[in-house]
Amino acid sequence: MLLATDLRKQYTAVVAVDGVSLRAERGRMLGLLGPNGAGKTTTIRMLLRIIPPDDGIITYDGLPYSEAVINRIGYLPEERGLYRKSRVLNTIVYFASLRGVPAPEAKSRAISWLERLEISHYAGSRMEELSKGNQQKIQFIIAVLHDPDYVVLDEPFSGLDPLNQGLLNGILQDLKQRGKSVIFSTHVMHQAEQLCDDICLIDGGKVVLEGDLNRIRAGFGRETAKIEFTGDPGVLDAIPNIRVVEKFANSAEVLFTDAGRTAEIVADLARRLDLRMFERRGPSLNTIFLETVRGRRGREGGAGK
Amino acid sequence: MTSKILAVAWWEYSEKIKSKAFIVSLILLPAVIVGLVLVPAIFVTGSDTEPRELGIVDETGAYASTFSELLGDRFILPDGRPNYRLHVIARGGSADIFQMVVLADSMVLRGEMEGYFILRSPLGDLVDAEYRTHNVGNIRLQEKLTPVLREAVTAVKLRRRGIDPEMIAELGHSLKLRTFKVSPGGRSEETAFDQTFFSVYMYMMMLFFIIMTSGQLLVRSMLEEKSNRIVEILLSSLPARDIMGGKILGLGALGVTQLLTWGIFATAVSRYSGLSVIPLGGALLLTVYFILGYLFYSAIFVSAGAPLSTEQEAQQVTSLFSMGLVVPLALSFPVMQDPGSALAIVLTLIPLFTPMMMAIRIPSQMPPLNEIILSLCILGASVFVMMRLAGRIFSASVLLSGKRLSFRELRAMLAKMQ
Numbered sequence: 001m002l003l004a005t006d007l008r009k010q011y012t013a014v015v016a017v018d019g020v021s022l023r024a025e026r027g028r029m030l031g032l033l034g035p036n037g038a039g040k041t042t043t044i045r046m047l048l049r050i051i052p053p054d055d056g057i058i059t060y061d062g063l064p065y066s067e068a069v070i071n072r073i074g075y076l077p078e079e080r081g082l083y084r085k086s087r088v089l090n091t092i093v094y095f096a097s098l099r100g101v102p103a104p105e106a107k108s109r110a111i112s113w114l115e116r117l118e119i120s121h122y123a124g125s126r127m128e129e130l131s132k133g134n135q136q137k138i139q140f141i142i143a144v145l146h147d148p149d150y151v152v153l154d155e156p157f158s159g160l161d162p163l164n165q166g167l168l169n170g171i172l173q174d175l176k177q178r179g180k181s182v183i184f185s186t187h188v189m190h191q192a193e194q195l196c197d198d199i200c201l202i203d204g205g206k207v208v209l210e211g212d213l214n215r216i217r218a219g220f221g222r223e224t225a226k227i228e229f230t231g232d233p234g235v236l237d238a239i240p241n242i243r244v245v246e247k248f249a250n251s252a253e254v255l256f257t258d259a260g261r262t263a264e265i266v267a268d269l270a271r272r273l274d275l276r277m278f279e280r281r282g283p284s285l286n287t288i289f290l291e292t293v294r295g296r297r298g299r300e301g302g303a304g305k
Numbered sequence: 306m307t308s309k310i311l312a313v314a315w316w317e318y319s320e321k322i323k324s325k326a327f328i329v330s331l332i333l334l335p336a337v338i339v340g341l342v343l344v345p346a347i348f349v350t351g352s353d354t355e356p357r358e359l360g361i362v363d364e365t366g367a368y369a370s371t372f373s374e375l376l377g378d379r380f381i382l383p384d385g386r387p388n389y390r391l392h393v394i395a396r397g398g399s400a401d402i403f404q405m406v407v408l409a410d411s412m413v414l415r416g417e418m419e420g421y422f423i424l425r426s427p428l429g430d431l432v433d434a435e436y437r438t439h440n441v442g443n444i445r446l447q448e449k450l451t452p453v454l455r456e457a458v459t460a461v462k463l464r465r466r467g468i469d470p471e472m473i474a475e476l477g478h479s480l481k482l483r484t485f486k487v488s489p490g491g492r493s494e495e496t497a498f499d500q501t502f503f504s505v506y507m508y509m510m511m512l513f514f515i516i517m518t519s520g521q522l523l524v525r526s527m528l529e530e531k532s533n534r535i536v537e538i539l540l541s542s543l544p545a546r547d548i549m550g551g552k553i554l555g556l557g558a559l560g561v562t563q564l565l566t567w568g569i570f571a572t573a574v575s576r577y578s579g580l581s582v583i584p585l586g587g588a589l590l591l592t593v594y595f596i597l598g599y600l601f602y603s604a605i606f607v608s609a610g611a612p613l614s615t616e617q618e619a620q621q622v623t624s625l626f627s628m629g630l631v632v633p634l635a636l637s638f639p640v641m642q643d644p645g646s647a648l649a650i651v652l653t654l655i656p657l658f659t660p661m662m663m664a665i666r667i668p669s670q671m672p673p674l675n676e677i678i679l680s681l682c683i684l685g686a687s688v689f690v691m692m693r694l695a696g697r698i699f700s701a702s703v704l705l706s707g708k709r710l711s712f713r714e715l716r717a718m719l720a721k722m723q
Contacts, residue, residue, distance in 0.1 A: 048541040051704065075541045081533020086320055097312040098542035142538065 001025050002047065002150055002181060007056035009042050016042040017053075018205035024150065024181045024198075029172065031196035031213075032185040033285075035293060039205040040185040041078055044154050047183070048075050060150065071100040074148035078155045078185075080139050084128040088114075091127060092141055099146035106145060113141040117167065133160055140168065144175070151175055153184040157191055169195065189286040199285070203293050204300075213285070220283045220291075224255050225265075231273035239268045245287045253287060309543045313551025318558050321522050330518040331563055334510055335570050356382065356390050357446075360412065360421030362405050365432065366397035368424055372457040379453055389450075392418065406437075413439050419446075422454065432458050505641055507571070508664035512595055513630050515563050516602045516660075517623070519556040523603055524610035524619045526552060527703075532614065536703050545700035553603045560599055564592075587667040590677070594667075597684045598660025602626070604691035611695075612702040633661035644670040653680050656687035 002024040009017040017039040024030040034040050046053045049065050060069045083091055089110055096106035114120040117137045122130055130138070136159055144151055156172075157165050172182055172195065186192050192199060199216065201209035209216060224245065233247045241261045242254040256265070262280065269275050283291075321327055359376075363369040373391040380388035394412075395405040402425075409421045420438025427433055434454060436447065463473050530536040539548050609622045633640070633652060640649045644666045653662040653672070659680050666672050672680075 045537070045704075050537055050540040070542060073541065075538060077534050077537040079534040079537075081535055083320070083529070083535065084533075085324075094312065094316045095538060095542070098309055098539070100308075 004058045007046050007053045009054050020207050022200045024183045026181050027179045028197040029176050029182040031192040031199045034202035038202045072149045074143040074151045076143040076153040082127045089123045095142045096145045101146045151182045156184050193285040208296050209292050223259050224283050224287050226279045227252050228277040229273040229275050235272045241265050310547050310551040314555035317552050317555030330514050334514050358418035359389050360392045360394045360418050362395045362423045365426040367461050368457055369393050369396050371461050375453050375457050504668045505665050512664050515560040519560045520606040523556050524606050546696040549699045591667050594660045594663040600688045604695040607695040608698045611699045629657035633658050637665050640665050641669050656684045659684045
């Protein structure tokens, strides 16, 4: 288990991470969620000791950070680049050597990973000859080649087409099955919803929601509806007993402020819009995310005034 | 931990040795040396392999045989044959000189001989000489043969006045100034000034090329990793100072490769051309200065380059600090002429200039021991201090990209790290 307690990091003017605690368990997938600039990347960098925390403790299976621990962590950074002129296989073997894997072993593992990710024909190519998506696959191989117990991925799905997202998803599930702890950050909520066992929602450098995703969903306590319609979405704001979480041109997600009045709500909606669909359901992670972040900001904004 | 430093070093070495910048610099220096020194040297000292055919029309009839003897005496091909074969086309006043000239000219034009001499004596003892050839551009030949002809004429005239031929040979012996370099321990070796001059320039060029190549590769690789964020993967694997150490080690090994390649090249050249281009005495000591100099400049390049974000900026910074290498280069002549001068001593003790100054001084005159020790101490201490500073700056600024770190921010970060 990776356990971080009260991490803090201050840059010259801003506090990027302010007392973040999180736990990532073996055989589970932890999603680190949050809006842009929430402090996700800084948190991840501290977990990997790329930057030292100003304050706080991180333990890896109860052990403090050490040389032995380094080799048990794999990392895929958010902004991705590789040595453009270098050969694919050489590059993978080099990074594996920095994680303590001897070259012959690294080479055979690299080849099987390249095959698994369907890019084995690029083994001898220069990195710059590869497409962006394929470069990302190489980076993923670099993150997992040394068979780490903790796999930390910063926005792993960005830049991948749906086909490759599926491929990566399968591999992550497999890692989880094998008892690895997978930590990844994202701001794409439906991905997190499909993949994560646990989430840690960060906003403004603080954890605002954390724990088992199913339990969080159940504990959110309010129901939502997805509606589809034609008409002016602006009228939604005037309808009593609901709050609009998100609205688009022809659809919206609304939260019931009084779930007992569903029939009234539907009637109101049908009167003002050409209602095509009304689906009552549990809160999506997206709703939870938006509500939590807005609620927190609203409170802070109110407190500030 | 050391194995990871070595992994970084090996990566830098094996990747950069294939880079264009390295290969160009590897070839450029020998090319410059060949261009500047060797080509003229070959023209001056290079010898023929086949005899050259020359002729003489000697109206006076007195000088041809002596001239021929002297030529055969002075110029011999490596295989023992005479370098110049002098054909006597006409001797004495009996023949029609005009016709002889027409005949000889046609022989030259047909390529049967390269050229021929005409000797006339218009008045008494006076000799009028002429050389006719199809190739007046061959200055070397005329330069070589004129003194011999003069010697032949003089010898004949002296003999006529009844002077003993042996005495003539003795009197005619020309004076040649040889230069010896005196070194401690009673040793002295024959060294020409231009030879010292040449080796000084070679050492300076080598140092300059090695430091500039490796320094630029160092800064470039640092900035590449910074801008494409590879540095994050590196930093998650090993501490910043180890990354820096590995890079400096790897690129230092690249410098040694450069040095060895040039050393082999220079040895081959000196064997081939007979020019002793590398006096081995002091080369070892100079290598120590080279290594310290490389480390010192690397630390400067890292300190100055790490906070930057583009290659153009880095180019400017490296060229600014390379002035430390250029200043001694500009002052090399006065220093070579007076290696013990106050100017030379002061410059030697400034760490930025030490390696270059030693590249000038060691080949021309071994500096006194106390100066060597003092300069090594100062340079060594500077390397230590600069390396520590470079490590801190590297750690502090390596994660920042897209913006240049201001001096104040840098100072704040450094203070925080202490």
